[in-house]
């Protein structure tokens with residue numbers, strides 16, 4: 344996928360003007376957040392379960408090579424062909440090779456974020472192979488020619504009216520706005536594609552090293568059709584998805600749907616182990632798994648490694664005040680929200696996504712809700728530090744930080760300056776106590792007023808015991 348992550352500010356500014364987008368974001372954000380809260384409240388010990396899930400994810404990451412080789416051995420034993428891809432270009436080449444070897448003309452896809460990373464649909468199209476996305480949200484976006492804007496609900500930014508327009512235009516059927524009718528219409532359109540497809544492509548939620556299985560969690564049933572009806576199934580997945588065994592899967596299965604949509608479990612949980620066996624009458628004749636690095640191994644052993652625990656539940660973006668105002672497209676690449684702000688600089692290079700680590704208030708909500716306890720604010724701060732060290736922030740910001748650092752190391756001067764500045768700002772804010780313009784902070788004040796500080800600075804109140 345073509346990245347626009349280096350245009351984050353312009354992207355975000357544009358999205359902030361869309362009242363319709365904001366309404367959609369708020370509606371879905373609140374719905375997902377309350378559904379999650381209710382589902383998590385049903386658990387006896389969310390904190391304990393989260394700790395377990397994080398521990399299982401942390402078990403494989405330090406020896407990822409060993410666990411991947413174990414997965415490869417078990418999967419190969421089950422008849423799966425395992426491929427290794429270091430880059431996006433390699434992924435596309437492997438898929439095209441498999442397609443050519445099998446005379447594939449028509450592909451159906453279930454949701455795969457890694458294939459978004461590699462721009463696989465375009466590569467297939469260039470090779471003359473038709474591809475149809477079958478996840479309802481992805482199907483809508485394919486018609487609209489847009490990338491996903493959310494990890495779990497990719498077309499969350501669109502309302503029923505917009506979908507009705509798209510269906511009318513592409514299906515040449517009478518316009519319907521009733522959501523169940525739109526779903527039935529999409530299902531009728533997709534059914535022949537499932538039946539005619541030579542190859543199915545999916546992602547993977549997890550890879551089980553012990554059994555060589557690909558685990559897929561879906562709600563719509565399209566995942567099962569994509570992975571079992573066509574004669575070839577290809578699962579494309581990041582190398583970080585491997586877990587040791589089925590015991591590790593249990594806490595992750597309890598947490599992922601709850602954190603994503605508030606469901607205790609998804610409608611379908613599939614464990615795909617090898618191709619169809621001689622005694623079976625369903626399933627693909629060939630089963631391939633492509634293990635994709637794509638920048639992931641760079642994170643191993645670094646302070647950013649915890650980001651690889653991510654199970655793509657989207658809870659962090661459903662609770663992020665920044666995502667809730669600008670939506671996923673503003674982040675400019677495959678992964679939006681707080682986890683996107685951490686992963687995109689890692690996968691594309693910090694210089695190509697330098698503003699993303701700034702796209703957070705560091706309120707901490709993302710870390711609180713993350714089912715695998717990824718310390719997202721700390722990881723964002725780490726990127727911010729690297730940005731400054733590499734000279735990627737504007738000179739004014741770097742100068743400001745240097746001055747602040749110098750003052751902070753000289754407490755007397757710092758306190759004296761803080762008192763003077765507080766007084767000055769209070770005078771400028773007038774009786775309303777609001778500043779509408781502050782030189783050097785126009786990015787902040789162009790969108791909202793800045794409240795004037797207390798007469799007594801925070802550190803002085805702290806020293807007096809007035810703040811605890």
Ligand code: SF4
Nearest residue numbers: 653654656657659713
């Ligand atoms: S970072 Fe955590 S909350 Fe966000 S998508 Fe990943 S697992 Fe879910």
